[in-house]
Structure formats: structure tokens, C-alpha cells
Amino acid sequence: MSSGRRKAIEELARGRDLTNQLRDLLTKSFGDDGLLGSEDLVTKILNSFANTLSILRSSSGDYDEVSQNPRNSNMSWDGRKSEESGESIKSSTQKDRRGCYKRRKSEHSWTRDSPTLIDDGHAWRKYGQKVILNAKHPRNYYRCTHKHDQGCQATKQVQQIEDDPPKYGTTYYGHHTCKNLLKASQLILDSTSKDSSILLSFANTNKQDNSMFSAFPPVKQESKEDMPSDITYNLSTSSPDYLLSPDHLTTFESSAQMTVLSAADHADVISGVVDSVDLDDLLEF
């Protein structure tokens, strides 16, 4: 990888660490309640750092040509593909070979915790809930709503770690490649086959915050909690405050380059809803 990139990564990591310090400082000085106002912001900043670092690291060196339009080709973009070896004889009962999912290896992940459910501005779809050994509260599994639309592989797990002062831990896996377009974009899309998608790359346009998501209502959706937990063991939480696992690029999905609709003047449509840390930086002009 180029030394410039390396420098950039170091600098980002430094920013992340400093932000963590700031966060700890805020927490210590004002407690969780004092953090309420700035909690979103700090969390977002940290997520931004984490995302950017993840992107920069995962697309190190060679570029990939994957992650283009998830146009309905022969393959569905949902992780496991359909074995090109040509057979697809999924006869017999309906419970044939359901998942051939592989267990989560050392994929990029980072965790955050907060006294409230953190809202990262992304659309999540819950797909599972599990009781975890030695944990008081079950773990909830979310994936990006646009997994099937756009092959967005982002995933997160949310679990209540502590409940006197409620604290929730959220672990993110992968980063978003979805665009979160409005329905209005349909008009733009179908304009014949003039696929004039352009690729944006990183550029440090110092933008100011236009996210219009500065403060969220405390709870939107996410887990509504439950009660069946009366198994009280010890809680040997092995979850540090935050972690950034070492690199390991098992996944492809480079969001270092993403396709954008043509129409250089439809920013008004887009800028309304998107808040994703990794996309906003790219959608700026």
C-alpha cells in the first residue's frame, strides 16, 4: 500500500483515539446524563473513523471490480452464491440445504456501547435473536434492509450489557454499500439504458455537517427488550469498550468506489435521508 495511504490511516487512527479520549472525558465529567446531548455526535464521529479506517484498510493494495450494480444478474447478492458448477438440484424436501453460511471469522468489526440504543441512521432489519450463555439479555441480530436490494452486507448485533443504568453494546460487521435512495430516483433510473454511472473516490472536501440528524429521539425501533432472562450467572463480559479487530479481508465489497446515478443535480433528493458515515463523504460534491 502506498505510504500516503498508510499515513492517512495513521492519522485517522489518531483522530479516533483522540475522539475516544474526548468521549471518556465527557463521560467522566458529566456522567451518562451529561453525555446525552453529545452522545450521538461522539458516537457518529467514532463510527465515521471506524468506517473510514475499515474502508481504507479493506481496499488496500489491489482494487477489485466487484460490487458493481447489483442489477438482477444470475447471481443473488446475498452472501452465499449458487455454485456455478451447474447443478442446483435442490429437490427433495424444502429443508434441503438451507444455509451454507460460514461462521463469522475475524471480520472487521467494531463495537460501541451507549446508555441508549444508538441510531446510526441506517435501515436495519432484525433477523434473529439468541440467548447467549452467561449473558442476562439476548442478543439481537440485524442486517441492512438493503441486503437484497443492493447487496449491502452490513450487519450489527445489539445486546443489553447492563441494566441498572441500561447499557447496550452494538457490534458492527462490515460497512454499508447501500445508497438509501428515495423512490423519486426511480424516474432517473429507467432512462433507457444510458447507464452513466460515475465513480467517486475519496476526496477531502471539508464538508460541514448537513446530516440533519443531530439529535434522535431516544428510541426508534431496535430491540424492545424482553423478560425471560432470569438465569443469572456471572457476567464475564469479554467485551471491551471498543475494539478494532486486525485486518482480514475475507470480504470483497469495496465501498471505496461506488456507483452513483447520473444526474449531477439531484443532490437535493439524496441529501435528505442519508446519514451513513461512509456514504456521506462520497456523496458530497
Added chain:
DNA sequence: AATATTTGACCTCG
């Protein structure tokens, strides 16, 4: 109607 959640079965890895 489409779209989201619940929940037990199913799958993998340690």
C-alpha cells in the same frame, strides 16, 4: 397489498 418481526429449526465451528 407489501414489509417488518418473531421464533424455532437449521447450520458451522471450536
Added chain:
DNA sequence: CGAGGTCAAATATT
């Protein structure tokens, strides 16, 4: 084999 991650049918929500 069991803990944890995922799927998908049934169900709930919009």
C-alpha cells in the same frame, strides 16, 4: 456436542 449465527415460515405491523 453445544454455543452462536442464520434462515424462513408464521405472524404482526403498516
